[in-house]
Amino acid sequence: MKTKIDEVPEAQNPEIHENIKVTEPKEWAAGVTAVWAAFKDVLEEESPARGMKALLHMNQKGGFDCSSCAWPDPDDDRSPIAEYCENGAKALAWEATNKKLTANFFAKHSVYELSQMDDLEMGKKGRLAEPVYLPKGGTHYQPISWDDAFKLIARHLNDLKSPDEAAFYTSGRTSNEASFLYQLFVREYGTNNMPDCSNMCHESTSVGLADAIGIGKGTVTLNDFYDTDVIIIIGQNPGTNHPRMLSALEKAKKNGSKIIAINPLREAGLLAFKNPQTVKGIFGMSTQLADLYLQVRINGDMALLKAMELLLYEAELENPGTVFDHQFIQKKTSGYLDFINSLHHYNAADLAKDAGVALDDVQQAVDMIKHKKRIIICWAMGVTQHVNGVATVKEIVNLTLLKGSIGKPGAGLCPVRGHSNVQGNRTMLIWDKPKPEQLDKLKEVFGFEPPRGKGLDVVESIKAMHEGKLKVFFGMGGNFLSATPDTVYTADALRKLKLSVQVSTKLNRSHLVHGEEALILPTLSRSDKDVSGGMEQIVSCENSMGVLQLSKGVLDPISDNLKSETVIVCELAKATLGSRSVVDWDKYASNYDHVRDAIEKVIPGFKDYNKRIREHGGFYLPNAPREGRFDNKAHHNKAIFTVSPVPSHALADDEYRMTTIRSHDQFNTTIYGNEDRYRGIHNGRRVIFMNPVDIARAGLKDGDEVDLFNYFNGIERVAHMFRIVAYNIPERDTATYYPEANVLIPIDSVAEQSNTPTSKLVVIKIRKHRA
Template sequence: MADKQTKRANPENPEKLADIKLKPVQKTAAGFAAVASTARHILEEMNVSRGFVALQKLNKVDGFDCPGCAWPDPDDHRSALGEYCENGAKAVAEEATTKALYADFFAKHSVVEMAEWDDYVMGKKGRIAEPMYLPKNGTHYETISWDDAFKLIATNLNSLESPDEAVFYTSGRTSNEAAFLYQLFVRAYGTNNLPDCSNMCHESSGVALGESLGIGKGSVKLEDFFEAEVILIMGQNPGTNHPRMLSALKKAHEKGAYIVSINPLPETGLTGFADPQTISGMLGISATISSLHLPVKINGDMPLFQAINKLLILEEEKAPGSILDNGFISDQTHGFEDYKQYVLGQDLNELSDQCGIPLADIITLVDKLKHSSKIITCWAMGLTQHKNSVDTIKEIVNLLLLKGSIGKPGAGTCPVRGHSNVQGDRTMGIYEKPWPWLLDNLAKNFHFEPPRVDGYDVVDSIEAMHKGDAKVFFALGGNFLSATPDTLYTAEALLKCNLTVQVSTKLNRSHLITGKEALILPVFGRSDEDIQNGEKQFVTCENSMGVIQRSQGVLKPVSDTMLSEPALVCRMAMAVLGDKIDIPWNAYMNDYDKIREAIEATIPGFDDYNTRVRQYGGFYLPNSSREGTFPTDTAKANFTICPLEPIRLKPNELLMMTIRSHDQYNTTIYGMNDRYRGIENERRIILMNQADMEKRNLKQLDVVDLYNFADGKQRVARKFLVISYAIPEQCVATYFPETNVLVPIKSVAKKSNTPTSKSVVIEVRLNSRESLVSSREV
């Protein structure tokens, strides 16, 4: 039975491929095509009036925060035409759909049958409308009352030998209020096992920035982009993953910023942007975004930045006092002389070879940097999911320290967060390694002694479940199975649990690989109106730049049997804890202002929370890097020596990174097309350099199997179509989550323990010579 369930974890691979079509790679992002796509997705899921209301209130100060990415809204003016992007509209269409799944749907479709559907088909079925229960040895989910669901959770949690046998996961869309209550409940229950999606994305950023600058968050505001002289965009694809970022980059370019894209793939959004909020954009007239593209090898960013930093130091030696910010270095940094000695000892030709960028192109960038002091560095998961990610980000910080480009307008760090409140969840205490001050404040304010031992992060949790050391898994949002590495191993881990609980809005693969018993608990989305005790409630979120803003749903929920996330956490806490600890869960459930009062008393920076969050646009949290202070162990910003550890590939090996298509957000698949890359109607593809194809005697659209052999174990993803693409030699790209099965559970970033989904060593082997020529449209 377990083997059969494990096989369902990985659409391993459906042994059939769709009728793929290839078109030319687009040179312009957004424009009329984005508007048309937005309208189509909205109208597929709801009527015109509901769709109009949803889009009109999306990212407005009197509306709700986008459930997609965490890119900030403007502080001053919100567009009357629409303060959202194509992919934000897709996210809202998925959430605000009027399709609803009740008990009759689950009675009709068994777990085995649903597992045969791909993620796109599964996600399009509709909102989960009532609590569902999968009994032991059950084949179908069946309805369960909320009271019985909470009783089941309480029975399982309270029968464990230790609270540390339970794992409590959190998704990045969870509001500040729900996240605060959740961590409060979990710690009152007695564990710090609070893994979250940060563990899989920007954990490396938090560790690197915390150790080098004293705060694990970025330092810039949106307005800094409009004062910057140089903006470096690294390891990210804004046109698909953060489309509203393109508007900021366009404005920055118009104001004179020199924008550089550093990424193995050329991305359309950084080539040209047709702003759909302008007449010219709707006519397809595009604006230039990036002035220079450096196609770095996968995991080649560290040698690239060491070459840049060495060249800057050499330029300073030629013209002392004119290149580096020596006053800043002397007064506010630590470790410069040791770093200088180290980096000057590196060979520029070797660094150029390791990063894959000709030295002449590196010098071109250095010529722009050497007389600029307002430099912004932006990055996403292309930098954070490697074994050396923490050191790579520290090397980028080294550049900013050399130039004094931190703590001043137009300069600083900008890790671009993926999910809409993932940064806020961490601020609220969703962290398996809690800060002592947080635990002290919880003890003082709520009169219990929270656990002081570090808990499990995501990888730790998977391994604990696999060993049998964790027996209950609870997920507040997300699609844990599809998001995590080593899919089949993770599936085996979940199957060993006594109970798995998924708090969800839509059907996903994590509902189909379960413990001995399973629950699906449906909750409101961001767009849903939330009324508690007869009063409309709102929640708050934190964006990538540390702004706390309100979010109030405006649409009637499609079911009256769903709960809000704060209400769910409160009712669960009362069922599990009873009267053991005197925490006013009822008051929190009925009035979210009471939750915010508790947050204000516990978390620094939230003074006068309820008043300030009701002001236009909310408020900024304190940020030491932005303010030019560095609360590190040295009380200064730290230069870091980061030894190079290049990945050595054998002739038959390739280095794979996972990427998103334009028709997806995280594990949610909106459609089967990657419009900008010219790939339609298929996701099982591998982008390869033409030279690598020729070395393996592969032709366009050949069918191949992908293998990873880490730790002496064979992992395989079957039936992928080869596509020739502009990517450095020995580097390949595949879509997430289809190739998560290849990411070894034990391959993680040093210090952050983040899975290395951007540097997976694979072999590509021919599957068959199926001819797909007839389906090509080139």
């Protein structure tokens, strides 16, 4: 197929309606089926022995950290056979393949041809094996040496009028060592333009928790789950997104805990768990998880939380001192009276109605927690990716403070992070809004003056590209185009760049929508051996609960032409900064222990880093609220009660709320297959889940093909060819998979304070598809 220069690569998955099959959703997660699914992808690769070897070392002490979710490993004993979940095994199979893409592959396939593949087909082609370059006006990527690639990037960066004309993105897979050096290079270069994947997921958590309790992280440990009375799970689907969490929930249930699930869709992973590592699970017997399932409407969480707080307050008035922890409130918090006075403006029945939940069910939830203090509240994207995401996080804190359920064993706040080191990136100072004291420390240790102005986050970077203010984009991992909102707008923005660079392990759509010139730099994966300076190196990661542990790959890389992210940063810094740099980049590239020594000097909590990271199981970072302290100087070191309004849910007669979700066969933007067996979707992804009442009211039928429209700020956005699936979801609510529906998420619809795209609530219209 001959390609014309003017053929524009597709920014989205091809709009092909597969032969989708729909079956009844599951009422339980995991089981023996999950074991087979976990091994199937490994066995299908060209070298199953390679994959099996890696599986035995994944998440083991002294092994490598899974590149999938950030759920913590047990502190004590770990399963010697399977300390991973189904999706972790799929992620490993995806990266441990020995299929590889060389320059010959790119010579045969133009960028336009590659864009006609769907994301699944692209990912299955193999690992990127050598650097490739797309010249201005070119149609095919072509080979380039590492030295020439770094010279090209350096030339573009040094020709900019200002360092602020470049942006440096980071994905959650990047190790602590690479992340620290990356921000060090970017700041010595002269900018704080460091958008990262946190901006699109838990940024609302980081902002909300930092304001309320003085730290932007959760306060619990994994062991707290085994010693708690009630676990509340809000806007999170552990069965698909954090499957190893199910084992912790099962253990909590065995120890007497109750679980309250709050989610618009009924999810198998919140209902029951068949543990495939137990005899009971092998024989198909399950553990019930949710004792109460509150099926709120999309973004009904704030109204629900306020209804619970109001009912708790009424119970406290009836029996003073038996519901609220007044000693904790008086000694450890401020703003209590203002918060209580704000509740007087509400009626519990009205709040329950606004949440879409029966008042009796809200009362049942209140009865489960009103005499308990050992309460853990977990949440994820279903809370954070809303206009009021930060406010809802703070409302979760309010509920916790009323009960004194923080700083105690078996109690606290548990934001469940997505990517495996996304929390570590921020700890390593990957941030567009660095604190003055952090920059002061960099200056003290390294001797250069870091930039002091605020940088650009993800949404701001996309807009700056679109306006021509950004000329160079450097992506350290991830799939920026597919992860971000408003796909067509973002693609247009990326095409306006002078140079786009992607550091990647596999081919993805961000390589195909690019600047005038483009580079793909292939890097090692977590499971690969990292040999630098003549010795095998280790790296480290931070999980959702603030545990630092080492990661050491075990597989021989599929190509001698791969570099680690750490070495890529060092060589890029040398090429760009040259004699201007005051940093010894060669020292850091040759031995990562030197990187950790530098981290220890700059970032609090890393004393004896090199020693402690080599201890089995790693170590916990300091966490004041976990110890009952609140380093919140602006509020006299107290946790803060906040007052926030309940958002409006008004819709026109032909409008619906849409939330974007993952299928069970994907992790973030990586598609492993076209099966979402828990929801009963097979052989496809272009579906929209709708309430049967809404389907009938709109004159549609289950199985109809429809187009989806968003008109935010008067701009029409369209996602074509979705099949309607009747589903157990509240009326006027719908759900679709991302990235297919990201085209509908407006670039200007963001969370207040955090600027996170509102991927969990998009107002749409639905019309029959016309061929």
